[in-house]
Amino acid sequence: MRALLPYLTLYKRHKWMLTLGIALAILTLLASIGLLTLSGWFLSASAIAGFAGIYSLNYMLPAAGVRGAAITRTAGRYFERLVSHDATFRVLQHLRIYTFSKLLPLSPAGLARYQQGELLNRIVADVDTLDHLYLRVISPLVGAFVVIMIVTLGLSVLDVTLAITQGGIMLLTLFIMPPVFYRAGKNTGQNLTHLRGQYRQQLTSWLQGQAELTIFGASKRYRAQMEATELQWHEAQRRQSELTALSQALMLLIGALAVMLMLWMASGGVGGNTQPGALIALFVFCALAAFEALAPVTGAFQHLGQVIASALRITELTEQKPEVTFPQAETPAPEKVTLTLRDVSFRYPDQPINALNALSLQANPGEHVAILGRTGCGKSTLLQLLTRAWAPQQGKILLNDLPLSSLSESALRRTISVVPQRVHLFSATLRDNLLLAAPNASDEALSDMLRRVGLENLLEDSGLNSWLGEGGRLLSGGELRRLAIARALLHDAPLMLLDEPTEGLDATTESEMLELLADVMREKTILMVTHRLRGLARFDQIIVMDDGRIIERGTHAELLAGQGRYYQFKQRL
Numbered sequence: 115m116r117a118l119l120p121y122l123t124l125y126k127r128h129k130w131m132l133t134l135g136i137a138l139a140i141l142t143l144l145a146s147i148g149l150l151t152l153s154g155w156f157l158s159a160s161a162i163a164g165f166a167g168i169y170s171l172n173y174m175l176p177a178a179g180v181r182g183a184a185i186t187r188t189a190g191r192y193f194e195r196l197v198s199h200d201a202t203f204r205v206l207q208h209l210r211i212y213t214f215s216k217l218l219p220l221s222p223a224g225l226a227r228y229q230q231g232e233l234l235n236r237i238v239a240d241v242d243t244l245d246h247l248y249l250r251v252i253s254p255l256v257g258a259f260v261v262i263m264i265v266t267l268g269l270s271v272l273d274v275t276l277a278i279t280q281g282g283i284m285l286l287t288l289f290i291m292p293p294v295f296y297r298a299g300k301n302t303g304q305n306l307t308h309l310r311g312q313y314r315q316q317l318t319s320w321l322q323g324q325a326e327l328t329i330f331g332a333s334k335r336y337r338a339q340m341e342a343t344e345l346q347w348h349e350a351q352r353r354q355s356e357l358t359a360l361s362q363a364l365m366l367l368i369g370a371l372a373v374m375l376m377l378w379m380a381s382g383g384v385g386g387n388t389q390p391g392a393l394i395a396l397f398v399f400c401a402l403a404a405f406e407a408l409a410p411v412t413g414a415f416q417h418l419g420q421v422i423a424s425a426l427r428i429t430e431l432t433e434q435k436p437e438v439t440f441p442q443a444e445t446p447a448p449e450k451v452t453l454t455l456r457d458v459s460f461r462y463p464d465q466p467i468n469a470l471n472a473l474s475l476q477a478n479p480g481e482h483v484a485i486l487g488r489t490g491c492g493k494s495t496l497l498q499l500l501t502r503a504w505a506p507q508q509g510k511i512l513l514n515d516l517p518l519s520s521l522s523e524s525a526l527r528r529t530i531s532v533v534p535q536r537v538h539l540f541s542a543t544l545r546d547n548l549l550l551a552a553p554n555a556s557d558e559a560l561s562d563m564l565r566r567v568g569l570e571n572l573l574e575d576s577g578l579n580s581w582l583g584e585g586g587r588l589l590s591g592g593e594l595r596r597l598a599i600a601r602a603l604l605h606d607a608p609l610m611l612l613d614e615p616t617e618g619l620d621a622t623t624e625s626e627m628l629e630l631l632a633d634v635m636r637e638k639t640i641l642m643v644t645h646r647l648r649g650l651a652r653f654d655q656i657i658v659m660d661d662g663r664i665i666e667r668g669t670h671a672e673l674l675a676g677q678g679r680y681y682q683f684k685q686r687l
Contacts, residue, residue: 117425121244124208128201132248135198139257142190144264147403149183152176154399159392198253202245209241216432222503223437223463231318235311236431240424243307247421250414258288261407269400272393273384276376280401283372287365287408292415295361302353303419307427309347316340354416361412369405376401438505440523447521447528448514450479451609451639453500458509460499469495471662472509477655479608482632482640484650486680487659493643494535495662497611500641501532513609531602535613537594541583544572551601563604566630567596568623591618599627603634610635612642616649624648647683656680 125132156176214237217225225233266281320327320336327333380394453476460470470492477483485493498504499511502518511518513529521529531551540547548560557578564570572580572587580587589597595618602610612631616624628649631640642653650656651670658666658679666678673680 117422117429118247120429121209121247121425124205124212125248127208128204131197131201131204132252135194135201136253136256138190138194138197139253140260140264142187142194143257143261143407145183145186145190146406147261147265147400149180149187150403151396151400152179152183155392155396156180158395162391198249202248205248206241206245209244210237213237213241213428213432219436219439220431220434224434228431229315229319231315232311233431234318235314236427239310239314240307240427243421243424244428246414246417250410250417251421254410254414255288255292258284258407258411261404262288265400265404269397272396273380276379276384276397279379280372280376280397280404283368283375284404284408287368287405288411291361291364291408291412295357295412296415296418299354299357299416300419300422302350302357303417303421304423305350306347306354307420307423309343309350311427313340313343313347316343357416358413361416362409365405365409365412369402372405373398373401438502440502440526441520443522445520445522445525447525449608450514451477451529452479452512452514453477453609453639453641454510454512454515455496456510456512458499458506458511460495460504460506460508462495462504469662470499470506473662473664474509475657475664475667477639477641479639480637481654482635482652483642483655483657484653485641485643485657485659486645486647486650486683488645491659492662493659494613497532497613497641497643500609500611501530502526529607529609531605531607531610533595533598533602533610533612533615535617537598539583539589539594539597541585542581543578544580544582545578547582547597548578548601548604552604552606555604559604563600567600567603568626569593569596569600592620592623595619596623596627599631603630607638609639610641612640612644614644615642616644616646621648628652 156173159176160173217237228236262281262284265284266277269277269280316336316339320340323336324333327336376397377394380397384393384397455473455475458470458473459468461468473492473496475483485496487493495504499506500518502523505519513521518526540550544564545557545560548563549555552559560578561573564572572593575587582589595615599615602612610631615631616627619627624646625648631642632652644650653670655667656670656673657664658673660679666673666676666680668676674684
């Protein structure tokens with residue numbers, strides 16, 4: 115239960131709306147009980163009066179009460195649902211924002227251990243499950259308790275013994291049944307949450323890997339695993355449905371026994387009146403209707419295990435400590451950059467060896483540096499340290515002789531432009547995909563940059579309003595690369611980090627992109643990670659890496675003259 119405490123604080127923002135929802139629920143329950151109780155008494159009293167030949171019965175007031183209770187129940191139910199669901203959706207909105215705000219500082223280090231489907235399930239499905247906390251637990255429980263007190267107090271005006279008996283039965287049911295069915299349904303609820311996440315994760319992987327699964331003939335095997343998980347999920351749902359049916363049956367049984375007890379006790383007299391007449395029907399129908407207030411409670415606590423499991427899964431995400439933290443105070447972004455690394459070493463979590471070992475380098479303003487090496491030698495890791503996706507365990511990274519960690523996050527983002535190895539295309543317009551790098555850029559500037567990177571063909575149909583990504587135009591690998599270069603150039607930062615920027619480009623386009631970068635960034639610092647040798651002669655410094663270490667550095671001519679690793683790479687071409 116402690117797992118729910120952090121999320122209960124979110125309800126404080128909407129405490130008045132939530133309280134109003136509970137008040138309307140109580141009013142609706144009282145109107146429902148009053149409707150059946152008054153109707154039963156009125157019909158019984160009318161029958162007795164007619165049978166006895168009594169003509170002085172005032173039927174106008176009870177009839178008005180019945181109509182008033184019916185209208186109140188209908189209107190109360192409508193407004194209770196309106197207010198409660200509106201408040202719940204607002205709480206879920208803040209919960210999603212809260213969860214996402216906690217996830218942002220964790221990316222990518224804290225999220226690397228989770229698969230995409232698992233993260234999506236926790237952010238969406240598990241957050242949605244928490245709406246049960248108010249709608250199915252808090253509101254029914256508080257409403258039932260208050261209604262029991264009011265009904266007991268109201269009946270005590272007629273007969274204290276009967277009122278206490280009925281109230282006692284209802285209170286015992288309220289305090290015993292929910293914990294029993296919570297324990298009975300706890301494991302089932304946890305299994306449901308786990309199996310739902312597992313199934314959605316498998317489904318996401320199956321959809322994303324459809325091409326590879328089909329090519330290698332593994333689609334049937336993977337689908338069989340999904341079907342096995344789905345069967346387990348359905349079995350857990352069946353067990354939960356059985357518990358729901360059992361709780362409802364027990365509630366009906368207890369209600370029926372309470373009605374019989376009230377009938378037996380009231381038949382002996384009500385409030386000292388040995389001939390209670392229609393008052394017997396009043397107590398019987400009140401007992402019958404009052405158990406409506408308890409009906410949702412057992413089912414609510416049965417689902418509480420699922421709610422707690424979802425809360426624990428969200429808490430597991432949000433309570434992680436970020437691998438990298440930024441200063442809270444805002445710092446200015448430099449206009450020119452001297453980048454210095456001194457004996458930087460880094461190891462990924464749970465890995466036996468370092469990705470970088472005592473690495474040192476310096477890039478001055480306007481200097482263009484190419485970092486060359488085989489796959490897995492630490493090139494991309496170096497760029498991730500510079501963007502502060504990770505923090506080195508040893509050594510220093512300096513920007514203009516100041517620690518990189520002293521820059522605020524916004525200042526760092528203004529200082530660095532990045533062309534990542536994996537370019538993400540947002541499902542949005544072409545304009546939106548470019549404006550994320552330069553929010554204030556004009557349409558003319560965006561169109562001009564697209565032409566400079568050779569993507570003028572994207573402007574042919576709807577111009578900058580062309581829809582890209584899902585439901586729109588998909589880009590090839592080469593087009594994605596050039597779009598990323600356009601974003602980086604529009605960002606116009608003094609330091610540009612390029613991770614395989616010409617991958618997937620033909621020789622002519624590659625040369626054009628390198629010339630464009632050299633021209634636009636001639637007064638700015640560039641670090642380009644690559645394993646391609648074309649165009650490296652124009653770089654001021656070439657660094658060759660292997661096993662996380664720098665094994666060679668120098669200009670193109672110097673490295674060729676040294677006949678080392680760079681020379682060997684050139685000879686293989």
